[in-house]
Amino acid sequence: MHRRDLLKAAIALPLLPLALSPVTVSARTAAKGFTGPFTRVRPGDPGWPSQAQWDQLGQSVGGRLQQLHSPFETVGNAASEEALKQIRNPYYLGDTPSLTQTSGWVDAWTSRPSAYAVAAENTGDVVAAVNFARKHRLRLVVKGGGHSYQGTSDAPDSLLVWTRHMNRVSLHEAFVPQGCEGKQAPRTAVTVEAGAMWVDAYTAVTTEGGRYVQGGGCMTVGVAGLVQSGGFGSFSKRFGSASGNLLEAEVVTADGKVHVVNACHEPELFWAIKGGGGGSIGVVTKLTLLTHDLPDTFGAVFGAIQADSEASYRELIAQAMRFYRNALFNPHWGEQMKFHQNMLHLSMVFQGLSQQEAEQVWAPFFAWVKARSAYQFKEEPRVIALPARRFWDADFFRQHAPQLIVADSRPDAPRNHVLWAGDEGQVGQFIHGYRSGWLPQSLLDEHRIDALAGAMFQATRQWGFSLHFNKGLAGAPEDAIARSRDTAMNPGAMDAFALAITGSESDPAFPGMPGASPDLAKARQDRTRIDQCMDALLVVAPGAGSYVSESNYFEPNWQASFWGSNYPRLAAAKRRYDPDGLFFVHHGVGSEDWSDDGFTRLRQPA
Template identity: 65%
Template sequence: MNRRELLKAAMAVPFLAGFSVGGVGTALAEAGSKLAGRLRSRVRPGSPGWPSATQWDVLKQQVGGRLLKLQSPFADRSSPAYAEALKHLDNPFYIGDQPALTQTSGWAKAWTSWPSTYAVAAESTADVVAAVNFARAHNLRLVVKGGGHSYQGTSDSADSLLVWTRHMNAVTLHDGFVGQGCEGKQAAQPAVTVQSGAMWCDAYDAVTTRGGRYVQGGGCTTVGVAGLIQSGGFGSFSKRFGTACSNLIEAEVVTADGVARIANACTNPELFWGLKGGGGGSLGVVTRLTLRTHELPEWFGAVIGDIKASTDDAYRALIAKMVSFYQSDLFNPHWGEQIGFTPSNVLHFSLVFEGLTQQQAQAIWAPFLDWVRARKEYSFEQPVKVMALPAKHFWDAEFFEQHLPGAIVRDDRPGAPRHHALWKGDQEQVGWFLHAFKSAWLPASLLQKDRQAQLVDAIYESSRHRYLGFHFNKGQAGAPADAIEAARDTAMNPQVLEAFALAIIAGFGKPAFPGMPGPDPDEARRNKESVDKAMDEMLKAAPDAGAYVSESDYFRRDWQQAFWGSNYPRLAAVKRQYDPDGLFFVHHGVGSEEWSEDGFTRKA
């Protein structure tokens, strides 16, 4: 207990004339003991202090009956719910509609997706306020879930109260938006306001498909808007339009005191800064966000294909050619997404571009592809295709179903919204059980001519152990100056400003929710070992590389430095200001070092 809390405890003890010194001391000790228990240990079902049925009923009335008692659909294998859940296990929209499930089913030796005891299915800010006040008053573990995509398990916890925002999903376009309190200080700008339960497919449908503009969001269409923004956020075209959080204009957030606050550059500016990349679930419950929208380019496009080298030496040469080609022709705002390097000596392309016609993109790639074709040691496992489409159709499910149906997967349930679709390549993540996941920001200095050989060696050696993905859109080096400056004014690790890519290496297995067959421990161990070895090779070229908080190692020890770098002290100060008692806890979130791994016990 700190001094301030001890003094508060002392002030709470009635001082009556005639009390003996010993009596006052005893009363003070008892009050201090009770306060210490309240501050240092959250309550669980069945323990003293857990709310009574009557108290839960009061909360239920406050939230219009939208208090749910949760049970996993996999809890009873003989139940219809179990069969229904298995039927839709590859459908992220179905999983997102289940308050007891998360998009990731767990992580080996780290966490498993257990449902909360109760959930408030919030439909308004008032519902969120009621849930926050109830959790604070009763010393409950509080969890927040919108999209439920967290790899770190931050959107679920057993024995907790869940604030579930799925049904808060309205999207509103603005021709000219000015933040509250910013009148006369900021010019009105085109924007979109999105409630915190919306997914990016909801935002893209309103802003781009129907609105003809662009909003910087996530690449995976089923990711929640609020979670991505708070973690920093990258989408396919963030090399042009900046990080998602740097496009935030304003947020409404319910803080630990149960107050719904507006946060922007003029009102609660430090809270606003912390929400821009400070990590979801640590500073409050975001209920809505307003993001700037941009003029939509005429064309978006993609480059896909696979090139195989017949020998290890040929593969190393192919990697060197690719690195040189990227530096000279692709290291600019037009290009994003991924190139993959495999143990089987295949170079995999899954890139996107913006602001170029198909002919312009083909001309850029022609010299590289001619170089490949001229050498017998290379073959095309999948022909490298360069294609473009009108940008307004990039998230148009109807357009893709007509022209490229294999690229998307729809929500197949009756009555599902027509725009609810995801990229086929993202379906492997639905319900997956992680064995290992690591990321590293790679500095643009590695692209300099005198360092390319070092980068090539690291890529080649890393790819001997595991598939290695370079996500070029998840580094801001090469972006326009205004995008870099906007990202600088966020809580993210400043390394992102100088990174040309985020290297990602992962291992995973099929879904393993509680009640289902568990993961294969030998497979998990082998995957973890290979991921560790692969990342160790990459870090020889970038030994001080930070990591992206949403895509990172659960077991990372230097997480404060890795996720936020020099911004962490300021971020910790924001946490102390708006959540001094630590109501909001997530694994490796700001302030979490003060709590046990499960977030139930404050450390001495």
Template identity: 60%
Template sequence: MKRRSLLKSMAALPLMSLTTLPAWSAAPRRRVRPGDAGWPSASAWKQLGQRVDGRLLKLDAPFAACAGSAAAPACVAALEQLTNTYAIGDQPALTQTSGWLDAWSSQPSAYAVAARNTADVVAAVNFAREHNLRLVVKGGGHSYQGTSDAPDSLLVWTRQMNEATLQPAFVAQGCDDAPQPAVTLGAGAMWIDAYDAVTTRGGRYVQGGGCTTVGVAGLVQSGGFGSFSKNYGTAAAGLLEAEVVTADGQVRIANARTNPELFWALKGGGGGSVGVVTRLTLRTRELPENFGAVFFTIKAASDQAYRALIAQVVAFYASALFNQTWGEQIGFNTGNTVDVSMVFQGLDQKQAEAVWAPFLAWLGERPEYALEQPFRVVALPARQFWNLAFFKKYAPGFMLADERPGAPAHHGVWKGDAADAGWFIHGYQSAWLPATLLAAEQQAQLTDALFRATRHWRVGLHFNKGLAGASAADLAAARDTAMNPDVLGAFALAIIAGGDGPRYPGMPAADAQAAQGAQTASQAAAQRGRERAAAIGRAMTALRQAAPKAGSYVSESDYFIADWQHAFWGANYERLARAKRQYDPDGLFFVRHGVGSEAWSDDGFTRKA
């Protein structure tokens, strides 16, 4: 059955024969909201609070204190935390992204269970199912799509389930594989917690996210890339076992032998669609001697020179950098500049400099190019790469500490990521670019597409988010995940995106003048945002001329994408939908543009006919 024919003929799951799937059970057509007759009584909420040992929180609007005066101490305190991604994450009523223009805005759930253990999660899941509530799951809260919160819902907040335990000889339950080094992490752990345990203190590596405050569970369920994915594969491929609470309130172990379809769905099938993960065990790997990074920015004197520069960058990447050693990104900007922010592993500083020497020589021979930011190479012992204390001593400014009293000593964030705290998105699109574009006869097509795209917006090529060039073993492991198979043949994920500072509902105007004309200023800001979103769309349209069938990464993609099933999961969607119906036949777990979400309204409250 052809997918497009199916979509034209009926509103059903793509790539599926309905005769092979169990029908949705006769669940209620509409979830309840506060004020509805079916909304739980005060006594029912009290009973839930007792079952979770008092860890039920009634959530209020985070900036309610600003309604009277922006100078009120409570308002000032609420605003101050918006510069700290750790502080944002510690608030159940906030999300790390404040919203998306004309799409969604961050709004707190009605109640949250601040889960400390699996029993708390079970209690929350059972309560939501029994009372027909909208259920939301949040760990790190980084979802660009707004899936970490929903008004009028019950939130399962796993932030405090953040333990990290090294396993020197792990064997998954029911399996007879050889023991291997691993780490077991609670669902609320962030990647800085994992790196601190595994790398800084344990001397090994775990494939995780680049941003230190991203949640472990969410990243693994989305597939998961880190700076060194070309060498270590995806985070999802490193999952050995998970503990999951499914929609029936049962605690299940998922691994290659036990509940294998649930296990597979957790590996890149999207978070929050088939259950609540409470614990994960990931394999760890040997560390190289060094990790490092290369930074510089090049300015071209003309459009013609810029096009030639793009061609040279593409050719140089294909010949010298398209391998397991190099990751992160090169940005192609509207102002005829190229900025390089790449990482490497297994090289020392002189070796890294030698790799780039031919490219720098090419630049030096041509007066039409100038270095706006000088070429810089930093190499350091791999074990110190996420060690905040090391950076404080030897490279101040690379990482920023969570300076709040009582904050864990290892909690730091990369300086560049700190600017994203609470950001508000105007547009965000991604596409996996196939490695065939790096062939000599295809490079001109890629160069032209990149140049045309930069007439509208910046294009970032994230080389670590495409697995072409990885080892055969890591490609095989990624193939056994639910991710879109496009990632296997992609040399990079192209990201075209833009936004500005926090815009949480209830935030006061920046100053008195803005307050006096708040409505006019808001309308003007929205118009500017829409113009930026349109430019982002034009840039991606130009780039997709070189890769018209490219899929998108579920965690970094367009909120308004229409063909999301195919874009996010490709041919794997059919199998994912089967797992969804097996483990959540009533659709308790809802994530917009997540598996099975086509059966519900956009807000997840009303089942479609």
């Protein structure tokens, strides 16, 4: 962003609450001649497409229009039995357009299928769906991986653009974005279609190609959704955000036009999709990402430490944070420390170190723990390292560490379709509560670190939480931070040493699913304690922003929380490329102009 634009955004941000107030907006819209709300149509409403019109859409997309029904709509048939069998299989959920990776959130949303879906196989199919939705005033939803905690990848009574079958991956030895010839040097890159998962990208780029692309930690997350939300993976402390590594994208906008965007061509649309949130400005159909030299090794550190009292636990927290600051606050280290019930769980990863080097890094901390009777290892520490090229190699893990992966159990599943065993618990989850907050690196200063440890301890008296060090980019190399800063993400992520996350969930609870009975009273109690936990932690980081993909559904002042000073610029891009608001997601850019369900426009955009 140019300095003048940054100053304008900084000046505009404090005015957001006023700018978005109903009174102010009503006055503006009256001046523009806004005469009343615009309402999208639902089945049964006048204007809902006739069967002949749906058939015409189906013909235009090569027969790839589907009328959607939940497999639990009729219990006891083959479809519902298969769904129950596969309900913890994220690959099955992703392959079923009527289901999502999260089944709902108490008092927020419930997973319900769209009325119809275009199972897009090419950009032309997406264009046809967008034009049809605009012409017939339909609610339009976009789904690739379907991993949205916020429920943005489904909506009843809508038309779904389902990109799952657009999953081709192509490597480039010398890529130059269109229109950037002579302005940018050729770079190694990978082009990924919108429906591909990160397991597809990692297989092609790393396992087969011997290079690295910055993606997500969960292998079944969609590439396009992650990039549009900002995108963190286990090794972001070295390579930056996924959106910061985007070189070019193909986007279908609300007018049905196809744009190839990059830093040289339509840079504002390019910037907006780099962290501006999926489903708000257009349908991304193809992305080209920078690839990097692959480190020699990737590795992990596991362990769990129990403290025997509150006083010793508080001391353990302080020691862990000093150890992080002194030994781990650098591009080699990422992932998590989890704090709950007087326990510290370690689930860290590293890159570019040998196993011996990693063991030497941790030796002082483990020695400190072992020297004190107040602590006990509930899980003995383990340090493992492997050739980086094998980190997403399913067959390698089948041979050497089968307990760390879970395979897609269907008989026709590709062999590389596995997930980390630690991710299985969130498949189909029903969320009770969830919050995140970026913790600034200044909290690691010696004069503040004890206050940080005190706030962390107080937070654990309410609920457990994790620090995701790879999701704060402070400590990353300058080039990684520079790439990530040139995105729409909240700039606070660049100065954060970690993203704090707290939440809870229960078993899948899709509507009509046999045996699905979430304890709503307990869910609401959990939500209260989750809020108390994060509030206690953020005493030392007031006003901390949160990560749009991992955040509170009920986030107040979400525009500033998710995007900070970048929101006015994002809102301007929304007005330019989607002035009539065809694209709507909960707490997405421009959603303040619409009813909560996205069906009724309450006011014209400012």
